[in-house]
Amino acid sequence: MNRNDSKKTSANRKGLVDPKQIQDFKVYRKTTLLEFLFFKMPNVPKKTVKSLLSHHQVAVGGVPVSQFDFPLVEEDVVTISKKPIAKHERHDLPIIYEDEDIIAIDKPTRLLSVASDRERGHTAYRMVSDYLLSKDKKGRAYIVHRLDEDTSGVLIFAKSEAVKDALQKSWTDIVSYRGYYAIVEGEMEQKEATLQNYLAESSVHLVYVSKNKNYGKKAITNYKLIQYKDPYSLLDINIETGRKNQIRVQLGNIGHHVIGDDKYGEPSDPLKRLGLHAYRLTFVNPLNKKQYDLVSPMPKEFKKLMFGEKKLTKEQKADREKQERKLTRDTRTATKIKKAQSSFKNYRRRNSGR
Numbered sequence: 575m576n577r578n579d580s581k582k583t584s585a586n587r588k589g590l591v592d593p594k595q596i597q598d599f600k601v602y603r604k605t606t607l608l609e610f611l612f613f614k615m616p617n618v619p620k621k622t623v624k625s626l627l628s629h630h631q632v633a634v635g636g637v638p639v640s641q642f643d644f645p646l647v648e649e650d651v652v653t654i655s656k657k658p659i660a661k662h663e664r665h666d667l668p669i670i671y672e673d674e675d676i677i678a679i680d681k682p683t684r685l686l687s688v689a690s691d692r693e694r695g696h697t698a699y700r701m702v703s704d705y706l707l708s709k710d711k712k713g714r715a716y717i718v719h720r721l722d723e724d725t726s727g728v729l730i731f732a733k734s735e736a737v738k739d740a741l742q743k744s745w746t747d748i749v750s751y752r753g754y755y756a757i758v759e760g761e762m763e764q765k766e767a768t769l770q771n772y773l774a775e776s777s778v779h780l781v782y783v784s785k786n787k788n789y790g791k792k793a794i795t796n797y798k799l800i801q802y803k804d805p806y807s808l809l810d811i812n813i814e815t816g817r818k819n820q821i822r823v824q825l826g827n828i829g830h831h832v833i834g835d836d837k838y839g840e841p842s843d844p845l846k847r848l849g850l851h852a853y854r855l856t857f858v859n860p861l862n863k864k865q866y867d868l869v870s871p872m873p874k875e876f877k878k879l880m881f882g883e884k885k886l887t888k889e890q891k892a893d894r895e896k897q898e899r900k901l902t903r904d905t906r907t908a909t910k911i912k913k914a915q916s917s918f919k920n921y922r923r924r925n926s927g928r
Contacts, residue, residue, distance in 0.1 A: 595657060601650040602734075607634065608642035610652060630658045634714070636689040637703040641711045647735050651689070662704045670728060670868055675737045675859060677702055677715070680870045681729040683847045687720040702731050719740060722819065724834070727754070727852025727870045740860045745816075755872055756797075756813040756821060757843045757849035757880065758830040762807050765799040769824045776904050780837070781819045783827045793817040795824045801880050806833065806844075808880045821850060835836035843877050 599614050611623050611632070630638045634652055637706070638659040653659075668680040679702060686697045699715055706713035715731040716738035732738035741748065771783045772790030784790035794814035801808040807830065809820060822832050831839035833849035856867045899911070 588855070594926060595655055597654045599652045599654070601646045601652060602648060603649065605646050606642070607632065607639060607644040607646055607652070610646055611654075614652075626654060630661060631655045633659050635703065636697060636700050637707070637714075639707070644712060645714065647716070662700075667701055667705050670870060671866070673862075675861075676718075676730050676732055676735065676866070678728060678730045678855075678866075678868045679707070681721055681726055681852075683724050683726040687729060688717055688722050693905065698729055701732070706733070719745065719816070721852055722848075725852060726846035726873060727849045728855045728868045729852070730868070737859070737861065738901075741857075744860050747856075747858040748860055749855070751854055751867075752813045752816070752852070753812070753854035755800075755822060755851045755853050755876060756809045756811050756825065757833050757845075757876060758807050758809060758825055759833060760797050760805060760807065760830050761802050762797075762809070762830065767797060769793075769795045769797070769828065771824055771827065773820065775818065779815070781823045783823065791815075791819045793815055793824060795821055797825075803880050803882075805842075806880065808876070816853075844879060847875070849876070851876065 596847060599610070601792065605613075608624070608627065611626070612620065615623055624642070627640045627642055628906070630640055632639055632652065632654055634644065634646065634650055636653070638661050654746055668682070670680050672678070679698060681698050682910070683872070688699045689697050698721075699717065702715040703713075706715055713733070716733070716735060718730050718732050718738055718741050720726060732741060741876050743807050771793050772787050773781050773793045774784040774786075774790040775781050792815060796812045796814065797809045798811075799807055800810050809825075819838070822835050822838050825832060826835070826838045831841040833841050834843040834845060834847055835841055852870065853872060854867070854869050856865075857864050872887040
């Protein structure tokens with residue numbers, strides 16, 4: 575159990591699911607929502623089933639849906655609740671990029687990519703789906719890949735099943751770069767290296783390095799040292815394989831645990847979060863050959879820890895003060911102009927009948 579588990583539970587209590595209040599159904603073929611509900615509830619009057627939708631008691635992937643012909647695909651989970659499920663409008667979604675095929679967000683730390691057994695509301699999938707539903711009643715997100723709950727950075731969703739299938743089917747071939755920033759304990763023995771291990775998973779879902787190549791899956795992680803500031807190292811990482819917890823396990827295996835990661839060790843936690851950020855994802859859409867290079871900036875807390883507060887020279891301070899004064903002056907001028915324009919309009923209205 576992680577040190578932060580109790581904090582997460584407390585912080586996300588509103589999104590937690592009471593198993594006694596819901597019933598889940600897994601989807602095994604393409605269909606529409608109302609058709610699926612009729613199939614799963616054959617003894618319930620159709621009028622009653624429809625009322626579940628109108629009263630917002632049905633969710634897909636944790637997202638409340640009322641559209642009867644909402645498209646369902648294999649692996650979707652439909653939830654029926656005894657109580658209405660709250661709807662949300664998303665005005666603060668951290669969108670990096672959006673087009674007709676995908677939407678990419680800068681996922682915050684401590685946010686699940688998709689719903690779990692206990693957490694439905696507080697997920698990246700829910701946030702993106704709420705946003706897309708607000709634009710189109712049939713709009714929905716399709717899961718392409720995931721980031722660990724405590725890892726921040728670039729996360730993409732497809733806007734159609736066709737795009738999702740195309741990306742997932744050839745993910746290994748179409749992705750040319752997966753970049754991460756990691757802050758680890760200690761000074762690296764090598765400033766640049768490639769880690770190759772076979773990773774296996776225990777019965778309690780913990781990943782570990784295995785010497786048995788027939789049992790584990792090969793994982794390749796490349797890293798370069800960006801900055802060492804005692805007692806931490808900031809690394810630029812590119813992974814060639816996408817195994818579960820790959821970066822955390824492989825770095826921990828050489829004695830350099832990612833800070834804040836007490837799942838695979840007991841490192842210090844100066845940021846009160848996992849020191850891992852997915853900063854770049856480069857890939858090609860196999861359907862139209864469109865190339866994407868999606869980037870998320872290094873978190874401010876990473877910069878502060880590893881580089882400290884930036885000290886300005888006297889000249890830089892004077893220039894910044896000059897810019898701030900100019901901005902204030904411009905703002906005041908704009909306000910005066912607006913007031914003058916408003917006064918002139920009022921004057922014309924008052925005297926238009928004379």
